[in-house]
Amino acid sequence: AQRVTQPEKLLSVFKGAPVELKCNYSYSGSPELFWYVQYSRQRLQLLLRHISRESIKGFTADLNKGETSFHLKKPFAQEEDSAMYYCALRGGSQGNLIFGKGTKLSVKP
Amino acid sequence: EAQVTQNPRYLITVTGKKLTVTCSQNMNHEYMSWYRQDPGLGLRQIYYSMNVEVTDKGDVPEGYKVSRKEKRNFPLILESPSPNQTSLYFCASSYYGVTTEAFFGQGTRLTVV
Numbered sequence: 001a002q003r004v005t006q007p008e009k010l011l012s013v014f015k016g017a018p019v020e021l022k023c024n025y026s027y028s029g030s031p032e033l034f035w036y037v038q039y040s041r042q043r044l045q046l047l048l049r050h051i052s053r054e055s056i057k058g059f060t061a062d063l064n065k066g067e068t069s070f071h072l073k074k075p076f077a078q079e080e081d082s083a084m085y086y087c088a089l090r091g092g093s094q095g096n097l098i099f100g101k102g103t104k105l106s107v108k109p
Numbered sequence: 110e111a112q113v114t115q116n117p118r119y120l121i122t123v124t125g126k127k128l129t130v131t132c133s134q135n136m137n138h139e140y141m142s143w144y145r146q147d148p149g150l151g152l153r154q155i156y157y158s159m160n161v162e163v164t165d166k167g168d169v170p171e172g173y174k175v176s177r178k179e180k181r182n183f184p185l186i187l188e189s190p191s192p193n194q195t196s197l198y199f200c201a202s203s204y205y206g207v208t209t210e211a212f213f214g215q216g217t218r219l220t221v222v
Binding site: 006009031036043044046051086088097099100102 | 201208209213
């Protein structure tokens with residue numbers, strides 16, 4: 001069965017500090033991994049996806065197949081990064097989208 | 110404008126009174142899905158659909174029904190709502206395939222009293 005685990009419900013850091021939001025997955029094949037973000041009172045939106053290997057708003061994520069992880073990192077957090085972050089997985093031939101429980105990031109001034 | 114539209118945005122209803130939350134997308138997406146968002150539980154999938162007339166259960170389908178008669182619409186039906194279905198509901202759509210981005214509706218906050 002496919003599963004996404006985000007071990008931290010809440011992560012609180014000060015502005016300018018590094019941030020790492022953890023994500024581990026369980027899937028028998030080769031899934032695609034995503035990070036979605038939900039700012040206060042807004043709909044979820046894609047932040048980045050593994051296949052693009054891009055950096056969005058200073059965030060990066062590396063897929064580690066050995067550790068089955070897809071941690072989200074940013075070297076210097078900003079207050080506007082405060083939001084709910086969801087790691088997600090798409091797998092199978094059709095690509096059903098499954099989410100982790102989310103991590104709330106709070107960046108303090 | 111490409112978007113996923115849910116209605117209503119807010120709904121308060123009483124136990125047992127049937128209701129439907131609509132979801133419509135204008136991007137010709139094959140895949141559509143419903144999730145509920147609860148504090149501490151994240152986004153849990155209720156039902157999903159890979160195309161017209163093709164639907165399947167997610168992790169928490171009990172108490173819900175869906176239909177996919179047209180590609181653009183994917184309504185969520187609560188035949189007999191109960192208080193434990195009080196939640197924030199999101200609809201999402203995407204093209205078929207594992208690498209594609211999902212687009213979300215703005216959410217429907219449902220309260221069952």
